[in-house]
Structures are given as structure tokens and as C-alpha cells.
Amino acid sequence: MSEMLLMKGNEAMAEAAIRAGCEGYFAYPITPQSEVAEYMAREAPKHGVVFLQAESELAAINMLYGAAGAGFKVWTSSSSPGISLMQEGISYIAGAMLPCVIVNVNRGGPGLGTIQPSQSDYFQTVKGGGHGDYRLITLAPSTVQEIADYMGLAFDLAWKYRNPAMILMDGALGQMMEKVQFKPYTDPGRDLSWSTRGKPEERESNFITSLFIKPEEMEQVNLQLQKTYREIEQNEVRYDSYEVDDAEMVLVAYGLSARIASKVMHILRDKGLKVGLVKPITLWPYPYKILSDLADRVKGFFVMELNAGQMVEDVRLGVNGKKEVGFYGRMGGMIYSPEEVAEKAEAFARKIGM
Amino acid sequence: MGITVSLENMEKIYERPKTLKDKVMHYCPGCGHGVTHRLVMELVEELGIQHNTVGVAPVGCSVFAYYYMDIDMQEAAHGRACAVATGIKRMMPDHYVFTYQGDGDLAAIGTNETIHACNRGENITIVFVNNAIYGMTGGQMAPTTLLGQPATTCPLGREQAANGYPIRMSELVAQLPGTIYVERVAVNTPARVRKAKKALIKAFKSQELKKGTSFVEIVSNCPSNWKMTPVESNKWLDENMLPYYPLGLYKDEISGE
Amino acid sequence: MAKVKGAVIINTENCKGCGLCIHACPTDTLGFSKEINSKGFNFSEMIKDECIACMSCALVCPDAVITVYRMKKDKAV
Ligand SMILES: Cc1ncc(C[n+]2csc(CCOP(=O)(O)OP(=O)(O)O)c2C)c(N)n1
Ligand code: SF4
Ligand code: SF4
Ligand code: SF4
Numbered sequence: 001m002s003e004m005l006l007m008k009g010n011e012a013m014a015e016a017a018i019r020a021g022c023e024g025y026f027a028y029p030i031t032p033q034s035e036v037a038e039y040m041a042r043e044a045p046k047h048g049v050v051f052l053q054a055e056s057e058l059a060a061i062n063m064l065y066g067a068a069g070a071g072f073k074v075w076t077s078s079s080s081p082g083i084s085l086m087q088e089g090i091s092y093i094a095g096a097m098l099p100c101v102i103v104n105v106n107r108g109g110p111g112l113g114t115i116q117p118s119q120s121d122y123f124q125t126v127k128g129g130g131h132g133d134y135r136l137i138t139l140a141p142s143t144v145q146e147i148a149d150y151m152g153l154a155f156d157l158a159w160k161y162r163n164p165a166m167i168l169m170d171g172a173l174g175q176m177m178e179k180v181q182f183k184p185y186t187d188p189g190r191d192l193s194w195s196t197r198g199k200p201e202e203r204e205s206n207f208i209t210s211l212f213i214k215p216e217e218m219e220q221v222n223l224q225l226q227k228t229y230r231e232i233e234q235n236e237v238r239y240d241s242y243e244v245d246d247a248e249m250v251l252v253a254y255g256l257s258a259r260i261a262s263k264v265m266h267i268l269r270d271k272g273l274k275v276g277l278v279k280p281i282t283l284w285p286y287p288y289k290i291l292s293d294l295a296d297r298v299k300g301f302f303v304m305e306l307n308a309g310q311m312v313e314d315v316r317l318g319v320n321g322k323k324e325v326g327f328y329g330r331m332g333g334m335i336y337s338p339e340e341v342a343e344k345a346e347a348f349a350r351k352i353g354m
Numbered sequence: 355m356g357i358t359v360s361l362e363n364m365e366k367i368y369e370r371p372k373t374l375k376d377k378v379m380h381y382c383p384g385c386g387h388g389v390t391h392r393l394v395m396e397l398v399e400e401l402g403i404q405h406n407t408v409g410v411a412p413v414g415c416s417v418f419a420y421y422y423m424d425i426d427m428q429e430a431a432h433g434r435a436c437a438v439a440t441g442i443k444r445m446m447p448d449h450y451v452f453t454y455q456g457d458g459d460l461a462a463i464g465t466n467e468t469i470h471a472c473n474r475g476e477n478i479t480i481v482f483v484n485n486a487i488y489g490m491t492g493g494q495m496a497p498t499t500l501l502g503q504p505a506t507t508c509p510l511g512r513e514q515a516a517n518g519y520p521i522r523m524s525e526l527v528a529q530l531p532g533t534i535y536v537e538r539v540a541v542n543t544p545a546r547v548r549k550a551k552k553a554l555i556k557a558f559k560s561q562e563l564k565k566g567t568s569f570v571e572i573v574s575n576c577p578s579n580w581k582m583t584p585v586e587s588n589k590w591l592d593e594n595m596l597p598y599y600p601l602g603l604y605k606d607e608i609s610g611e
Numbered sequence: 612m613a614k615v616k617g618a619v620i621i622n623t624e625n626c627k628g629c630g631l632c633i634h635a636c637p638t639d640t641l642g643f644s645k646e647i648n649s650k651g652f653n654f655s656e657m658i659k660d661e662c663i664a665c666m667s668c669a670l671v672c673p674d675a676v677i678t679v680y681r682m683k684k685d686k687a688v
Contacts, residue, residue: 024445050444054437055470062434062467066441069428070408074441092431196426196442198406198449205375207420209411209429356644356656359618364680368669379674383652384629388673544635544667577629584629 002182009144010174013103013167014039016151017075020185022101024050024074026063028082031115032171033105036077050074057082061089061102068098069208071195073155077103079171080121081112083129090164091130095210095221097228099158099190101151102136103167105174108333116333117170117256122310125168126284133222135229137165137236138283140254144178150281152185157236159190161228168283170306172256172335229285238281239290243269247276249349250294252303252315254280256335261304263338264345273349283311291318300324300352302345307331324352373399373424380418384584386574387416389541390483393551394454395423397558407450408442410435412464414456415489433464436471439478450561452479457498458488461523465497468527475532475566479557482523482569485576486595493579497521500598505579520598524571528604534566536604540573540596542588560608573599615682617664621655622676628652632668632677641668 007015014036017025025040037053044051050067054060060076067074078086083104093100104125108118123129125138137157139150150167158165199205212218242262244250249268253261258279268275278294280287291301300323303312312327319325326348330336373395381387398404404425411419413432420427430438435453443451453460460468460482471478487505488494495505495512498520502511512520528536535557539550550572557568573595575587582590619641621632626648632655633641642658655668664681 024441026441052440052444055466058434059437059440059467059470062431062437063441063444065430065434066410066428066438067445068441069438070442070445072445074445088431089434096429196408196428197446198404198408199424199426200405205420205424205426207427207429209420211417211429355646356642356658357660359615359657359660359662361618361620361680363683364618365683366678367664367681368666368677368679370675370678374675378625381673383627383673384631385673388675389671392673392675541671544665544670547670584631585634588631588634 002184004179004181006177007144007180008035008174009147009169009176009178010035010105011039012144012148012180013077013151014043016148016182018043018047018049019182020152020155021073021187022049022075022155023072024067025076026052026054026060026067026074027076027078028054028057028060030079030082032107033077033079033174036103057085058089061086064100065089065093065096065098068093068100069096069196071192071197073190075101075103077105079105079107080109083121083124087130090136091132091134092210093164094134094136095132096208097162098164098208099162101154101158101165101167103169106168106170108331114333115171117172117306117335118331118333119170119255119257119306120310120331121168122283122305122307125166126286134225135163135284137161137163137232139165139167140281140283141167141169141173142255142258142279144173144176144180147173148180148182156188161232163228163232168255170256233285236282237285237287237289239287240279240281241290242277244276244278244294246274248274248299248354249352250298250301251275251277251345252291252301253277253305254283254311257304257306260336260338260341264304264341267338267342268346268349271346273346273354286314288314288318291315292320295319295322298323299354300326300348302326302348304336304341305329306335371396371399373404375422375424377422379422381415382578384575384577384587386485386541386572387483389547390481390572390574391419391422393547393554394481396551397555398425401555401558403450406448408446410439410442410453412453412455412459414459416454416456416483417490419454433459434467435459436464436467436476436480440471440476443476443478447477447564450558452481452558454481455483456489457484457486457496461497461521469530472527472567472569473530473532477561477564477566479561479568479570481554482571483574484523484571484599485574487576487579489576489579500594503594522599524569524604527569532566533569533605534563534607535560535568538571538573538599538601538604540591540601542575542591556608563608565607573601615660617662617679617681619657619662619668619680620678623654623656624648625674625676626652626654627674628654629673630655631671631673635667635671637665637667638663
């Protein structure tokens with residue numbers, strides 16, 4: 001085990017990517033994650049990693065397309081407006097089945113919004129964002145340690161399924177200093193047979209494309225994608241659950257909100273309310289099943305998000321009308337205090353007969 | 355039936371390059387894209403670089419370039435070819451990397467990527483086919499459409515007051531310190547085709563120097579959307595395109611000190 | 612009959628009948644066929660035996676369907 005370090009989330013992310021053997025990073029600066037590019041600019045050359053500051057996020061995501069299409073382990077990071085600008089490229093990357101990692105350090109929107117933390121890009125990340133029927137494998141860390149842990153995981157999942165993976169976090173996690181320990185990383189091995197590194201005599205030429213003009217072919221590509229998505233849904237759902245065994249009400253929260261939710265849980269437990277917590281780690285594939293199972297035995301769910309209510313729709317899908325689902329959110333970069341949420345959650349608990 | 359001549363005692367002096375796949379290209383009869391594809395594939399064959407060349411196809415009529423060019427290729431989003439090529443080249447600095455782009459792709463939606471790739475001096479070759487129109491989408495106005503030239507989105511001819519001026523990309527990128535070689539050529543006569551090929555070879559070979567971007571603009575035709583026969587289109591090109599887009603060498607720092 | 616200096620073989624099935632080769636040929640060796648190929652094009656073909664193997668036709672052919680042959684030096688008496 002390596003030593004324990006004290007690091008900012010954004011820096012831990014970059015360091016973890018280097019330790020996960022990333023070969024290139026392309027990005028355009030934007031608050032609250034410019035430290036990532038700064039860290040990469042400083043450290044990448046020492047490890048033979050390519051670093052390039054692109055002229056825009058549009059360029060950055062397409063540089064990623066090119067580099068990933070040539071079979072390299074590459075990533076980018078940005079924040080909400082920059083991620084919006086990348087959506088066309090992300091759709092192409094998904095359509096062309098290219099593995100790569102994209103980090104969104106979510107800030108408050110819409111528009112230029114605020115640089116303060118937010119979770120308002122949930123829909124954009126897991127319900128589309130760009131055009132077409134595609135999915136992003138999405139990991140949501142809630143601590144600096146998890147940021148470090150999920151970086152290597154994101155690369156591995158992206159390569160395993162030849163699908164882009166996103167790490168969705170927020171500015172508070174990016175700026176937060178916490179203890180982190182980098183676990184040793186071993187690359188599980190990567191298939192490069194499809195990549196464009198120049199055509200040797202013994203094989204046909206490879207090409208990377210998302211264009212199949214005949215609808216019959218394009219449907220086949222879509223079916224292939226859907227098959228991969230079903231496999232991912234089957235194999236890769238990840239979540240943590242806390243104190244759900246005796247729970248009568250379950251809080252559901254991810255990322256920064258999950259940290260606050262665990263405090264909310266303790267406040268309510270101290271008041272004698274049997275409250276548990278489910279923290280989705282993969283936002284896609286979403287942990288519907290645990291919610292559906294819990295719905296058979298708890299009285300209700302309470303969702304807290306730093307947005308107007310986005311993930312709550314997935315919780316409702318999981319719960320499927322079996323129990324009531326409450327919600328509390330703050331928007332525009334405002335962060336709720338545990339006490340504030342506890343008050344709302346308690347009122348909901350009373351309402352569902354606790 | 356035409357006549358048949360015995361090939362006895364004759365030697366083959368020209369044939370289709372083997373790097374061009376054995377497929378009928380989808381281009382309209384007489385389209386300059388076909389000649390340009392052939393030239394690029396001839397040079398890849400002659401330089402023996404099929405194994406370490408990666409091409410980037412645009413969105414435009416040449417979107418399917420990878421169906422014809424027998425090399426590894428990537429199809430970029432509309433306008434993003436230079437960014438895609440940058441990503442490839444940065445990861446594989448010793449490979450020959452080129453983009454193949456139309457005027458809408460390179461000089462309208464992708465101008466930013468083009469300028470910045472050239473300005474960074476990416477060691478790539480940009481093959482720019484300027485046919486003064488949007489071919490693929492059916493003849494809309496391009497950034498290079500000439501003043502007075504009709505297009506479906508300027509049916510009475512491009513008007514400066516409404517649409518500005520046709521953009522001269524070779525002149526523009528030659529100004530950037532990152533470019534090492536910039537030439538404008540055409541492929542509408544045999545002599546020009548020979549010259550175009552020389553320019554393309556020079557451009558590709560310049561990548562070995564790692565001294566900057568090479569840019570070859572091919573002034574080309576679009577008989578279908580210009581609504582002319584191929585022969586007429588080549589004449590129109592001579593009379594209208596070339597006065598505004600003069601052929602010639604705009605920059606050559608290859609053999610510089 | 613003039614001394615034969617060269618010849619072209621045209622893959623007429625893949626010719627699109629654009630006529631650029633015909634226009635480019637300095638010896639008027641090429642012309643459009645009366646018949647059409649399976650794609651409906653009047654293809655280009657040799658209509659005279661005056662080819663001088665200059666390659667002009669092949670250079671301008673967008674579909675790369677022309678192969679050019681030249682009489683070997685020692686045979687072209
Ligand atoms: C983002 C986006 N906008 C618009 C289009 C539609 N589109 C496809 S090709 C094209 C223009 C192509 O013209 P040009 O680059 O000049 O190439 P040509 O077809 O003439 O060779 C346009 C507007 C697209 N595919 N993507
Ligand atoms: S539309 Fe124009 S540019 Fe496109 S293939 Fe036809 S002639 Fe060529
Ligand atoms: S090689 Fe020259 S002379 Fe012969 S057919 Fe072609 S253009 Fe005409
Ligand atoms: S130039 Fe080529 S495609 Fe056009 S008519 Fe001649 S042989 Fe046929």
C-alpha cells in the first residue's frame with residue numbers, strides 16, 4: 001500500500017490518471033477544475049504522458065476522439081459549460097465505440113451560471129446530453145479517495161466495453177483537501193485490434209466512424225450498442241448502502257450530497273428515526289434493483305440533490321410507485337446544511353407514518 | 355465498339371494505385387474529389403507509408419474517404435478533422451497524419467480547429483478541397499463561394515453585403531508561423547494534376563521534419579451543384595475560381611535553414 | 612496506319628462517362644461509346660489508334676479507371 005497523502009480532489013484525480021497509465025490528456029481551462037490541467041501540465045511530461053491545452057472543449061473532445069481512435073488511453077476534464085460544448089463529440093465517441101474518460105466537475109447552471117458546486121448535470125450525463133441513443137458509464141465519487149479509486153476503474157470499464165466513461169463530481173469535491181491513498185494499479189490489458197495506428201500488410205485497413213448511411217446498418221450498430229449497454233447494466237451496477245437493514249426510510253444521494261446525507265442520517269437516527277442511506281456509485285447503470293428491493297420493506301425514500309430534482313426520477317423508476325418518494329434540493333451553487341435537509345426529511349418521515 | 359490495340363511489346367506506365375481500394379467511388383462523374391483521392395493514395399504507395407499513415411475524413415462529400423483509401427482512417431465530426439488529427443499525431447509523432455476536408459468543413463464550421471492546428475504547427479498535412487460550394491448537402495453557399503456565384507442559399511448569387519467575402523484560406527494560414535508549407539493547386543488539367551501531386555508529396559514528406567503544418571489547397575469543381583458538365587465546370591473553374599484563388603506557392607520553409 | 616506508340620485500357624464498367632479524359636487527350640484518341648455500361652453511362656473508349664501514351668487521360672480521370680501502356684523503346688522503330 002502506498003503512503004497516505006493529503007490532496008485536493010482535482011489533483012488526486014490527475015495523479016490517479018497518471019498512475020492508471022493514462023497516455024494523454026487534452027483539455028481547455030474552466031473553473032472549478034483548472035487545477036487538473038495545471039497538474040497535468042506539470043506532471044505529464046515526467047511520465048511520458050501527452051498533455052495539450054486545446055483551443056476549446058470542442059477541440060479537446062475531438063483530440064480525444066483521435067487519440068482514443070488510435071488506441072491510446074486518454075482523458076479530459078471540464079466543467080458544465082465545457083461539457084455542454086463537448087456533447088457532439090461525446091455522441092460521436094459513443095457512436096464510434098471509443099474508450100476514453102471524461103470528467104465533469106459540475107457547476108451550477110443553466111448558462112454560464114456559477115462556479116459553485118451543483119449536481120444539475122445529472123440528466124445531461126445519464127439521459128443523453130448529445131444526440132442519439134447512447135449511454136455513458138458514469139461514476140460519482142463522494143470523497144477524494146473515491147475520486148482516486150474511480151479514475152482507474154473508469155479507464156478499465158471504458159476499455160472493457162469500448163464505451164466512454166464519465167466521472168461526474170462537483171467543484172466542492174474538486175477543491176476539497178482530504179487524505180488519499182493511491183492503490184496499486186494494474187492494467188487489465190487492452191484490445192487494440194480495431195485501432196488506427198497504420199495498416200500493416202497483414203490486415204485490412206481499420207476505420208473509426210459513427211456514420212452508417214444505410215438505416216439497416218445503422219440499426220445494427222444501435223443494436224450492438226444496446227447489447228453492450230445491457231451487459232454493462234448486468235455487470236457494473238455499483239452502490240454503497242448504510243444502515244438499511246432496519247431502515248424505515250432510505251435516503252438516496254450521490255457525490256457531495258451523499259456526504260451530507262450521511263450526516264442527515266445520523267441526525268435523524270439520533271432522533272429515533274430508522275433511516276438508512278443508499279449512495280449510487282454508478283449513476284449509469286443505475287442501481288434500480290436495490291431501490292426496488294428496499295421498496296418492499298421500507299415506508300419511503302427521501303432523495304436529496306443539488307438540483308431541481310433529477311436523479312429523483314430514477315429513484316421513482318426503481319421504487320415504481322410502491323412507496324412514496326420525497327425530495328429536497330438546492331440550486332444555483334447553493335449547498336444545503338445537514339440540519340436543513342434533516343428538517344425536510346423528518347417532515348417527510350412523519351408524513352409517511354414514522 | 356471502340357478499337358482494340360494489341361498490348362504486345364507494350365509496358366504498363368500508369369495504373370490505379372493499389373492503395374486505392376477496388377471500389378467505385380460514390381462521387382458524381384467528373385468530381386475533383388476522385389482525382390484528389392487518387393493522388394493522395396498514389397503518394398502513399400510511392401512513399402511506402404501505408405503502414406504508418408493515418409487519415410482523417412471530414413463531413414462533406416468525402417465523408418466516406420475511408421471506404422476508398424486503403425489506410426487506417428478516422429471519420430471526424432463536421433469541422434473537427436484538425437483536432438482529431440492533432441490527437442492522433444500527438445500520440446504517434448512519427449506517423450504521417452493528414453486531414454482531408456472540404457471548404458465548409460475546413461473554412462466555416464471548422465475554422466477554429468484549422469487555424470489553431472496551423473498555429474500550433476501540428477506536424478500534419480491538411481488536404482483542403484475548395485469547390486466553392488457545399489456539395490454533400492446539396493449546393494448551399496460555402497465560405498469560399500464567389501461573389502455573384504449562385505448557390506441554393508443565395509439563389510441570386512453571393513452578395514457581399516449579406517454574406518461577406520469568400521475566404522482565402524491558403525493566404526490566411528500562410529500568415530501563421532506554425533505552417534511550413536502552403537500551396538494552392540488545381541486538378542483540372544493534366545499538368546496541374548502533376549503539380550498537385552508534387553505539392554502533396556512535398557507536404558507529406560515535410561512531416562518528417564517536425565517543423566510545422568503543411569497545407570495544400572486544391573481548387574476543385576462540383577459539376578453537380580454548379581449545374582454544369584464536368585468539362586464545363588473545369589472551364590468555369592479556370593475563368594472564375596482561379597482569378598480569386600490564384601494557384602501557387604504561398605509558403606515553403608521546408609528547405610529553409 | 613500510324614505507328615502505334617501507346618494504348619489505354621479503360622475499365623469501362625467503372626467509367627462514369629464524365630468525358631474529362633476525352634477532353635484532355637491531345638490526339639483525340641478517346642471518345643464516348645455508343646453503348647452504355649450497367650450503370651447507364653456512355654463510357655470512354657479508344658476510337659483511334661493514335662495514343663502517344665502521354666497519360667493525360669489517366670491523370671485527370673477522377674475514377675482511376677485508366678491504365679496506360681507504352682510501346683517499349685526498342686520496339687518502337
Ligand atoms: C454539425 C453539423 N452541421 C451541419 C452538418 C451538415 N453538413 C454536412 S456536410 C456539410 C457541408 C459540406 O461542404 P464542404 O465541407 O464544402 O464539402 P463538400 O461536400 O463540398 O466536399 C454540411 C453543412 C453536419 N453534418 N454536422
Ligand atoms: S456533389 Fe459536388 S463535390 Fe459532391 S461528389 Fe458531386 S460533384 Fe463532387
Ligand atoms: S495516354 Fe494520352 S494520347 Fe493516349 S489516350 Fe490517354 S490522353 Fe490520349
Ligand atoms: S475520365 Fe475516367 S471516368 Fe471520366 S470518362 Fe474518362 S475514363 Fe471515364
